[in-house]
Amino acid sequence: MxxxxxxxxxxxxxxxxxxxxxxxxxxKSLYPFMPFKYNFRRRRVTFDKTLSLLSERNIKTIIETGTSRKGLTNTKGDGAGTFVFGKWAKENDAKLFSVDINGDAVKECKVEVTHQELQDTVTVVLDDSLNFLDAFEDTVDFLYLDSYDYCKVDTVIQEKSQEHHLKEFMAIEQQLHKDTIVLIDDCGLPGGGKGKTVVPYMEQKGWEVLIDAYQILLVHKDSL
Ligand SMILES: C[S@@+](CC[C@H](N)C(=O)[O-])C[C@H]1O[C@@H](n2cnc3c(N)ncnc32)[C@H](O)[C@@H]1O
Incomplete structure (x- = not known):
């Protein structure tokens, strides 16, 4: 016994x-840049490399399509890019614009932006990303494409999401330059993910894939 x-x-x-x-x-934390408790899981490798590139390239203007609708609580699921790149922007005297079509997402994100004391750095805009990008007049140093929600099973949604991310890139393409960094979320998924259509288009235009993981990170070959 x-x-x-x-x-x-x-x-x-x-x-x-x-x-x-x-x-x-x-x-998979981004410690010491972010507190250890936040788990960035499958995005850690690409977020980490992107953060180094932001510093190396002295990035000043950042656009994110699709905002962190759950503030900083969903680093595992959505990534919380608004707060990761917003924090970097604050510490490096840059600006981040995050655009979202959903009023609740914008509201929720703005609350956390204030809570994190990022309101002088991060502007959360309620708009369709295509309108916003089309009207944006400054040059963009870092573009993070992460809007139209992807679906692992519905092929109609998959195609719409892929088409939307291509249109986003095309809407802002003229404002990018040889040192711009582009990151696309939710790529390593059935059906090719958000990057399936936009990445081949970018490659034709001289962009090169640096990391192809759950996210795809690209830079222009003229910057290498
Ligand atoms: C995956 S979430 C974004 C997550 C965020 N980037 C993060 O890192 O936490 C996708 C967001 O895209 C937004 N969205 C969908 N279609 C959009 C569009 N046409 N324009 C702007 N935002 C859009 C949704 O409302 C949703 O909040």
Whole structure:
């Protein structure tokens, strides 16, 4: 009986240990840039490289399409790009514009922008990204495409999302320059993800893929 309890205790202990070790391995933080508790999971590798490039290239103007609709709470699911790149922008005297078509998403994001004291750096705009990009007159140093929600199973939504991300790129293309960085979210998904149509278009125009993972990171070949 005593042996039984002892083995049971060991088994329970090993179970807990395995659980926490696996959890730790899966936890992909951007520490020390962001507090350790935030898990960026499949975006960590591309966010990390993008943050280095932002510094190397002295980026000043950032546009994100599709805002962090859940503030900083959904780093695992959506990425919380508004806050990662917004924080970088604040620390490096840059500006970030985040555009979203959904009023609730904009409202929610603005609350967190104020909470993080990013209101002088981050402007959250309620608009269709295509209108916003079309009207944007300054040059853009970092473009993050992450709007029209993708669906893993519905091929009609997949095509609409892919088409929308191509149109976004085409709407702002004239404002990009050889040192602009482009990051596209939600690419490593069934059906090719958000980047399926826009990436080949960009490659024809001289852009090169630096990282092709869950997200795709591109720079212009003239900058390499
Ligand atoms: C995946 S979320 C963006 C996540 C955010 N970039 C982040 O890192 O947390 C996609 C957002 O795109 C927005 N969206 C969808 N279609 C849009 C459009 N045509 N113009 C602007 N935003 C759009 C949705 O309302 C949604 O809030």
């Amino acid at each position: 005593n042996y039984f309890l002892m083995y049971l205790g060991i088994a329970v202990f090993l179970g807990f240990l395995t659980h926490y070790v696996l959890k730790f391995i899966k936890h």
